[in-house]
Amino acid sequence: MSSSNTSFNELDDIYQDIILDHYRRPRNKVNIPDPDLFSRGFNPFCGDEVTLMIKLATENQIKTIAFTGQGCSISQASASILTELIKGKPLKESMEISGIFRNLVKGLAIDDEDLDKLGELEALKGVSKFPVRIKCALLPWSTLEDAISKNKDL
Ligand code: ZN
Numbered sequence: 001m002s003s004s005n006t007s008f009n010e011l012d013d014i015y016q017d018i019i020l021d022h023y024r025r026p027r028n029k030v031n032i033p034d035p036d037l038f039s040r041g042f043n044p045f046c047g048d049e050v051t052l053m054i055k056l057a058t059e060n061q062i063k064t065i066a067f068t069g070q071g072c073s074i075s076q077a078s079a080s081i082l083t084e085l086i087k088g089k090p091l092k093e094s095m096e097i098s099g100i101f102r103n104l105v106k107g108l109a110i111d112d113e114d115l116d117k118l119g120e121l122e123a124l125k126g127v128s129k130f131p132v133r134i135k136c137a138l139l140p141w142s143t144l145e146d147a148i149s150k151n152k153d154l
Contacts (some may be wrong), residue, residue, distance in 0.1 A: 018123035025072035028066045028083035037151050043135050046129030048075035050140045052082075052147050059142050061090050067140065074124065074133050079140035081120045091148050097121075098141045104128070 011082040035053035042049050048071025057063035065087055067079045086094040101121050103128045107128035116120060 009045070011085040015123035015126055018120050019077040022077035022080035022120075023058060023109055026067075026076060028064075028087070029068060029080065030066045031068060032064065032066045037147040039077050039128045039147035039150065041139050041146065043071070043075065043139045045132060046072050046075065048072055048136055048139050050056050050075060050079045052079075052140065052143050054147060057088070062086060062088060062091065062094065069140075071139075072136050075139045076125060078121070078124055078137045081123075082120040082140045082144065085119055085121065094144065095148060098145055101141055102138060105134050 014127045020026055032053035036056040037054035040049070040051045041108065045060075048069070050071070052067050052070040054065045055063045067083055069076060069079055073095050077149065086097060088096075097117055100110060101124075104115075104118065104121070104125050105128050107126055109118060124137045127137045
């Protein structure tokens with residue numbers, strides 16, 4: 001399948017609304033000066049950029065997280081949802097959510113309990129049908145994993 005110009009019409013309407021809302025009004029899109037964890041990700045296939053900045057509450061728990069970036073709506077909505085979802089969460093739980101989301105966008109079956117942990121991220125499951133878009137959706141999460149793993153062994 002070659003869908004380099006996937007349009008929103010190919011995704012479900014309700015999911016499309018969530019994605020566009022996060023794209024147009026991104027949450028936590030600010031700079032955090034002097035972050036405890038930091039990483040910058042780039043998706044050369046689409047030109048997406050995401051920088052994540054994290055302040056820790058304890059060495060194992062996120063206090064606040066913010067992002068800056070530019071790119072397609074899928075990558076930027078994924079980053080916005082990420083910041084809302086893992087704010088205040090333990091690092092280990094953040095990595096678990098990242099793993100579940102990775103399976104979702106690859107089109108693997110997710111049980112209900114795990115799906116609950118994804119919240120609005122479920123809106124991005126449609127990208128599993130468009131391989132080119134999977135990298136867009138995963139970019140913020142790969143960047144998160146990089147920020148955490150550079151600093152910690154979980
Ligand atoms: Zn993209």
